């Protein structure tokens with residue numbers, strides 16, 4: 001009958017040993033061992049907390065002081081040679097040839113860069129340097145927090161008298177890629193030298209007769225006496241239209257006297273920025289902004305909180 005006394009199988013003996021080990025470990029925890037381990041955990045936790053606290057304190061201190069940041073234009077050679085770089089360059093192309101490349105979204109015969117000079121890299125001409133860090137932002141005209149794509153679409157609808165580009169379109173992505181590339185290195189919440197359009201505010205109505213004289217002598221050679229601009233034989237903008245059906249509509253920032261006067265004073269006649277006096281810029285801006293131009297159908301929705309600026313056209 002000795003054959004019945006089978007030796008234990010190796011698997012069973014391993015399980016048996018494991019069982020004993022688990023029981024021992026359990027006893028170790030119950031009697032004091034767990035206390036020891038807990039202490040170790042606590043001190044590890046404490047040191048993690050201390051280092052997080054230290055990092056938080058560092059963040060609370062101003063890493064970059066609130067000073068006006070210098071204006072830096074990145075070199076085109078720094079556009080990466082990859083898919084992102086391709087998107088940046090397509091975006092730049094849309095902004096420079098907007099009415100030709102995106103005709104379904106543009107009613108005017110002008111381009112974004114006719115106002116945002118040198119592809120959005122000129123100070124005091126609405127540069128896009130650092131613009132990505134300025135949005136989202138509250139805007140009184142819309143009465144809400146606007147994203148950068150909202151702002152881009154405002155200029156599509158108003159400055160180019162067109163339609164809103166779908167937010168998820170590849171064209172919008174490319175435009176944002178270009179603006180992101182121009183904004184590299186700028187922190188959120190910093191002012192940048194020469195951003196935005198300068199404004200002139202004089203405490204008088206513009207003298208439209210004087211404005212007309214200045215227009216004829218200093219502007220008409222390029223923008224034409226009838227304000228209709230000049231186009232090359234192959235249809236590119238040589239000098240953008242300043243009024244009429246090819247121009248921005250009454251909802252555009254450039255249709256406002258203070259903005260138009262500031263832009264003209266700093267940038268026009270092109271290449272001779274700063275040559276007009278404030279009074280001349282005010283009068284000539286009064287003259288061209290008040291000419292006939294397309295209406296803006298959603299104008300009733302502007303400044304919903306009632307804080308309409310004085311120089312708005314409606």
Ligand code: HEC
Pocket residue numbers: 095098110111112113114115116126127128131134151152155156159160175195196197198248252253254259
């Ligand atoms: C007729 C002139 C004009 C044209 C054309 C124009 N814009 Fe603008 N744009 C402005 C003015 C004026 C502002 C307001 C600047 C300010 O508030 O100081 C502005 C502001 C912007 C801003 C916000 C800039 C900032 O610093 O906050 C963006 C982004 C922008 N435009 C994009 C575009 C795009 C994209 C196009 C083409 C679809 C375009 N703009 C065409 C005049 C123009």
Ligand code: HEC
Pocket residue numbers: 110111113114115117118214215218219220221222223238239240241242247248254264268269270284285288
């Ligand atoms: C030597 C030619 C020339 C003269 C003179 C000139 N401009 Fe311009 N202006 C331009 C060019 C070119 C642009 C577009 C810039 C670009 O695309 O880089 C422009 C753009 C503009 C714009 C932006 C318009 C838009 O809708 O895109 C305004 C406004 C403007 N000029 C007003 C004036 C006024 C006012 C005067 C006279 C005080 C004037 N300009 C004189 C060449 C000229």
